[in-house]
Amino acid sequence: MLKSLQSTKRLHNGIEIPYVGLGVFKMTDPQETVQAVQTAIESGYRSVDTAAIYKNEESVGEGVRNTKVNREDLFITSKVWNSDQGYDSTLKAFDESLKKLDMSYLDLYLIHWPVEGKYKETWKALERLHNEGVVKSIGVSNFHQHHLEELLKDSNEKPVINQVELHPRLSQEPLRAFCKENDIAVEAWSPIAQGKILDEPTVNHIAGKHEKSPAQIILRWHLQNDVVIIPKSVHKDRIIENADLFNFELSMEEMNQISGLNLDERFGPDPDNFDF
Numbered sequence: 213m214l215k216s217l218q219s220t221k222r223l224h225n226g227i228e229i230p231y232v233g234l235g236v237f238k239m240t241d242p243q244e245t246v247q248a249v250q251t252a253i254e255s256g257y258r259s260v261d262t263a264a265i266y267k268n269e270e271s272v273g274e275g276v277r278n279t280k281v282n283r284e285d286l287f288i289t290s291k292v293w294n295s296d297q298g299y300d301s302t303l304k305a306f307d308e309s310l311k312k313l314d315m316s317y318l319d320l321y322l323i324h325w326p327v328e329g330k331y332k333e334t335w336k337a338l339e340r341l342h343n344e345g346v347v348k349s350i351g352v353s354n355f356h357q358h359h360l361e362e363l364l365k366d367s368n369e370k371p372v373i374n375q376v377e378l379h380p381r382l383s384q385e386p387l388r389a390f391c392k393e394n395d396i397a398v399e400a401w402s403p404i405a406q407g408k409i410l411d412e413p414t415v416n417h418i419a420g421k422h423e424k425s426p427a428q429i430i431l432r433w434h435l436q437n438d439v440v441i442i443p444k445s446v447h448k449d450r451i452i453e454n455a456d457l458f459n460f461e462l463s464m465e466e467m468n469q470i471s472g473l474n475l476d477e478r479f480g481p482d483p484d485n486f487d488f
């Protein structure tokens with residue numbers, strides 16, 4: 213496990229998701245997005261995480277098509293936005309995402325946020341899309357444990373993954389434990405805390421010892437915690453750096469030191485108080 217950029221995590225449905233993917237939030241310039249996606253794939257990435265709300269699905273599709281890599285060797289994720297939640301509107305939103313990406317299927321489709329009173333109907337639509345084969349796996353994002361418990365009560369399928377804000381300042385240990393017990397993979401958004409903790413002294417000390425960058429230390433911490441990561445960068449050197457994580461290992465002590473930086477601090481909204 214964790215031998216190369218192509219290392220994958222097996223989801224509970226048997227499908228493999230690459231441990232490292234490219235995040236594309238805030239890539240708003242089409243040319244920049246096409247270039248970043250193409251660069252990532254040509255550098256060995258096989259997974260891209262987009263969403264309808266990022267308004268860059270067309271550029272993601274174009275970046276993918278610019279490479280020589282076959283569609284079936286890639287793992288493409290998108291998400292249904294909050295205002296599209298509900299059964300029929302989710303089916304429609306999915307079709308629009310697929311059309312914009314210019315793809316015949318998605319590897320993973322996520323409920324972006326647990327919109328109260330809507331997410332269960334939305335989940336039924338995802339189950340239908342899965343049954344129809346136009347999406348290989350279905351999951352959720354920004355679900356607290358209580359949202360997952362509610363969903364698991366009366367759904368036919370359980371989510372393969374929960375994509376949540378997760379980094380050393382928000383280590384999400386209880387949620388990760390719950391997901392592990394329930395065989396739901398965890399994927400970190402803002403895995404390097406949007407670049408906001410890269411000057412943290414403990415991380416820098418460990419980085420110096422391994423001759424790696426602070427970003428690489430944090431990303432390696434995620435991998436050793438069995439967490440899937442989707443760091444975002446538009447810069448080729450950082451895209452490569454953020455995936456160059458497989459030639460060193462953090463000791464148990466270093467892992468604990470990084471985990472000790474947790475402050476339960478969010479840089480994004482709390483799913484319970486998000487203004488939808």
Ligand SMILES: NC(=O)C1=CN([C@@H]2O[C@H](COP(=O)(O)OP(=O)(O)OC[C@H]3O[C@@H](n4cnc5c(N)ncnc54)[C@H](OP(=O)(O)O)[C@@H]3O)[C@@H](O)[C@H]2O)C=CC1
Binds near residue numbers: 235236324407428450
């Ligand atoms: N489900 C959800 O609700 C959410 C999902 N996401 C997903 O997660 C992805 C990643 O999260 P995101 O919020 O983008 O934050 P990240 O933690 O990935 O940080 C991205 C920021 O860090 C910079 N950066 C990237 N690599 C390095 C590096 N090696 N050294 C220094 N700085 C670096 C980037 O700048 P630059 O590009 O200039 O290199 C950018 O400003 C998103 O792109 C999106 O796909 C994000 C938010 C919410």
Ligand SMILES: O=C1CO[C@H](CO)[C@@H](O)[C@@H]1O
Binds near residue numbers: 237263265
């Ligand atoms: O993924 C995300 C980034 O974009 C959205 C807002 O524009 C966020 O709410 C969301 O969590």
